[in-house]
Structures are given as structure tokens and as C-alpha cells.
Amino acid sequence: MTTVHFPVLCAEMLEGLAIKPDGTYIDATAGLGGHSGQIAKRLDGGGRLYSCDRDAESLEMAKASCAENTAESFDRIEFVHTPFSRLKERLAALQAGKANGFVADLGVSRMQLTTPDRGFSFMSDGPLDMRMDRSEGETAADIVNFTPEKELADLIYKYGEERRSRHIARAIMRARPIRTTKHLADVIQSAAPRMGKIHSATLSFQALRIVVNGELDEIESLLAVIPDLMQSGGRVAMISFHSLEDRLLKKQFQQWAREGKAKILTKHVMKPTAAEINANAASRSAKLRLVEMT
Template sequence: MSYNISQPKDNLTQTPEASLAHQAVLLRETVAAVLGLKSLEKQQAKASGIYVDATFGRGGHSRLLLNHLAPDAQLLVFDKDPEAIEVANKLAATDSRVTVIHDSFATLQARLAELGIDKVSGLMADLGVSSPQLDDGSRGFSFMRDGAVDMRMDTTRGQPVSAWLEAVDADTLADVLYEFGEERHSRRIARAIKAMGSYESTLELAEVIKTAHPNWQKGKHPATQSFQAMRIFINNELGDVDAFLEQSIEVLAPEGWLAVISFHSLEDRRIKQFLQRHSKGQYPEDQNLPMPPDRPRYFSKPKRIGPSKAEIADNPRSRSAWLRVAQRSTEAFLPAAT
């Protein structure tokens, strides 16, 4: 599927918060995908139906989608981050089509049910940490700006990374660094972190990791994978992604579209395997069992779309992004292979 992002014609309403800091990645591709279009220029009429932006952020994808939705359409936006919710509430105050939900997209099905919604026409999500979160040192996501070692997406609940580091043992910490950051030197780094006297400064934590790391990759800060691992763990990011994907099967209406952006291999691998499994039909986990006569096939063959060279040049943070797109199938079952 080819997506045309040249010469944007949409009149996006920019709030001061939206223009501050965040460039939505794969913006036009994602909005076109969730509407089932090859490009936004191909749209014949504005779309009705119910749509979900599962990760509102600063609202770049939502604002563009609203420009392509009919007056009777609905857009439900989710986010864990109170700062994102503040921006979303301001948008909802100016557009009655928007409903704001301060929660993880892992609660998707339950929160829709509370609103009396069973099926939606499209789901989009932009996973991971946003530019405003990275650029605000006080949030604790960055190893380049000093701040409290927090890293929570939702600062109203759960424990910050600093409290977790105080309590966790070195072996468990090493396991987290390896599993969620793919950090090969996890045990050495974990021992160094646990030897710290306190966990109050992101720059101090990054310096300890940097000193302990024996193999610096050119162009990459040695604390990158460790910070990623702690953030993913403390926010249960991969668990939330798994829950969201599974719920998409029930929530998406037949012929509805799923569009998910990821930025690292742990997320992208999950999305890829989920869509492959449910577009081909699930096989028994026990390979010794016979193939069932019919296998459920919930999605069409998925597409993978990357940023253009122009987007990467304009926004280097987009270079690791992948958008995976699939349509909810109208077929309930796929006959078993013979």
C-alpha cells in the first residue's frame, strides 16, 4: 500500500501545547490507514463512525483525523499521561465529537463498554514515549536532562523508578535490563546501579551506567537501553500492548482498520507476530495436536510502512518508526490446510 504524504492540504488547528514540542510521526500515513485510504487525497467524503486514538499524546494524529471525520462521527482518545489529558480536554472543549479517557489503552474494551460502545470503525496507536516527555527533564525519561528518576507515564499512580530501584535486588534489575532493554551487559550495569547511594538524579544514574558500560556504541548513549528497560518495566508497556492488541479483535467492526506505530524491536515484534498469527489463522500451540478443521482469521494480510527520507530529515526521531496496518476481516474462519 502506498501512502502519499507530500503537500499536506489539511488545516490542522494548532493549540499552543500542540505546537510546543511534538511532531507526530507517520502522521498522514497513519490517519489514511485508519480510514482505509491509500492516501488522504483519495478521500471522497468525510467518514462517519467511531474511531479511537489509543495514545493521544499531544494530539497530532487526532487533530488530522478530525479534519477527515463527518460531523456525526465520534473520536475517543486515551492516554495515561495527565499532561496529555489536559491537552485532550482542551480539544474536547472545542469539538463535541471528542471524548477523553484518562487511562491505559489496555482498558480499551471495558472503557468502551462503559460508554455503551461495542464496535469501532478504526483504532490507531503511537507507542512509546513522546517528545514532550523526553524533553521535560522533570519526567525522568531522559538521560540528557537532569530530573527526578520517575519515568511514569501516569504520574498520578504507581511507583517511580527511583522507589523501585531502592527495593529491587541486583539480579532482578539485571533481568529487567536484559529483557526490556536487550542490554547485553545487564549484570555489570545492575551491580553498579545498586551500588549508588541514592536515585534522585537522572544524570547521575546515566553517568553510573555510562561508567559501568564496557562497550559504547558509536552515536548511541550507553544508558539508552537501560533507561528504555526501566521505563518499559515501570509502565508495563509491553503488557499493555499485548492487552490492547488482543482486545482489538473484539472491538474492531468487520472491515475496520488497525494502525499501530512502534519505535523499537520489542514492540514491533509483538505487533508483527500478533498480526501474522491472526491473519493466517492460529495454529495449535502444541504441534503434536491435529490441525482444527477451521481456524479463525481476524485480519487481512498486514502492511508495514516506514517514514520517508523527507520525514527522517525533518524529524530524526522518526527514523526507527514502523507503522503496521491491517483490516479486520469479515471472514470468521479459514479452512485448515490439508
């Protein structure tokens, strides 16, 4: 199946990576293979790309898309099923060596968001799952149905930056058990009606997704190992989609710069052009940051 896929901020990322055709590259978030395919195409016989994801279904899609779009470069890609928190040991086991470039395009893919069965979105009805790796861990239904009210309100506030978290948590308590995305969205909507442009369930769904996948801890564990994975002069490009993610990247990049471990290449974050947002509305909140390791 061929699907139209727009890797976010792709031209900017590729330019920032300054790819060496015989270099070693890591894509920590293979997703649908958009960025991986573009990197692989720029490698020659000496180059290698490790394309990684914690979602086995995404990885299969990345593989299919790269097989279709990268021709002979496909053989230069190794697909690795791993979360960020095990990336270093997985790459060491594969004797990947130090990388010339590293990319991570955080968050969820369009496939994850639009497949009802994955339970990430309130736009369609599906089981309340939200796990990127469906082989392990608690689902969103587990969190929604078994977390005490105050804790639930706190996590919706902290990870969704949702000011109406207490009303929402109270409504969830009354409506339990909640097993589907549509049911949860309706409960949230009735407790906290839409105020602006965004759907009233957006922030609570973001919070649940972050908790289910331990997303912020995962990003921190990734940032902790990046210096060990990179060669001197290697470039790191990371794309975030909300302020909680971007804050972690910004803080870490600044710390590396202070410690002399990296040079910041993006004084101001790079954002998609109006043309990209027009073609792909999902890119509108993306921010790209780049550093060069010293």
C-alpha cells in the same frame, strides 16, 4: 501555547485508515493530539473519535491542541483517561460501539521525554520517575533502589537488550541510593562507556521505562481486546519504536490473519521517509503496521 508537533507517519496512517466521515474511531495514545486532530478533521457530524491516554497531562495537552487545530470537529472528540488494560471497559461504559478505525502510536511522547520533571530522559536532570500515569505505581527510583542485583541485571538485559547489563547492575548497587536521571546516567556511563553512536544509558533507560509502565503487558492486553472493539472492515494502524514492541504486533497480526480475523495490509512495515526523519529525528525508528478486521 502552540508547539510544533510532528505526528509520526501521519500521512501513511491516515491513508491506511481510509477514514469514513461518519465512522467511529479510537486513538489509544492521544499523546499531544497530533494523530487525533488529523482524524477528527476528517469526520463529519456523524463521526466520533475516542482519544485516550493513561497520562492525564498528555490528555490535557491533546485536548488543547485539538481545540486549537480542529475547529468544529472538536465536538466530535471524547477524551478518555485510561491505560490500554482498561480501554475496553471504559469504552463500553461510554457506549462507544464498534469502531471503523483504531490507532496506537506506542511509547512515550516528546512532552514526556523532554519534561525533566517526568524523569524519562538522561538528557536533562530530573527525579527518576518515568511513570506515564503519575497517580499510581512504582517509580523508576523504586526499581533502581530496591531491586536485587541479579533481577536488575536481568530486566536491563531483557527489556533494554543491553549486553552489559551485569556491569551496569553492579555499578548501580554500589551507587545506591540513586534519585535523579543524571546520577543514574553517570553511573551507567562509568560502568559501560559509550561504544557506538547511542548514549550508553539509552538501553537501560528504555528497560526501566518498560518495567515501570508494564509496557509489554499493556500492549498484550490491548491486542487481546482489539477484535472486540472493531467492526468488520475496520482498520487498525499501530506504530512501534523498538523491536520488543514490533515483535508483539507482528506476531499478533499474523495470528489474526491465520485465524481469519484480519487481513494484513502492510506486507512490509512502513517506515518514515528521509524527509520525515530529516524534519523529525525522533521518527527514525518508527514502524507502521496495518490490518483490516474481517
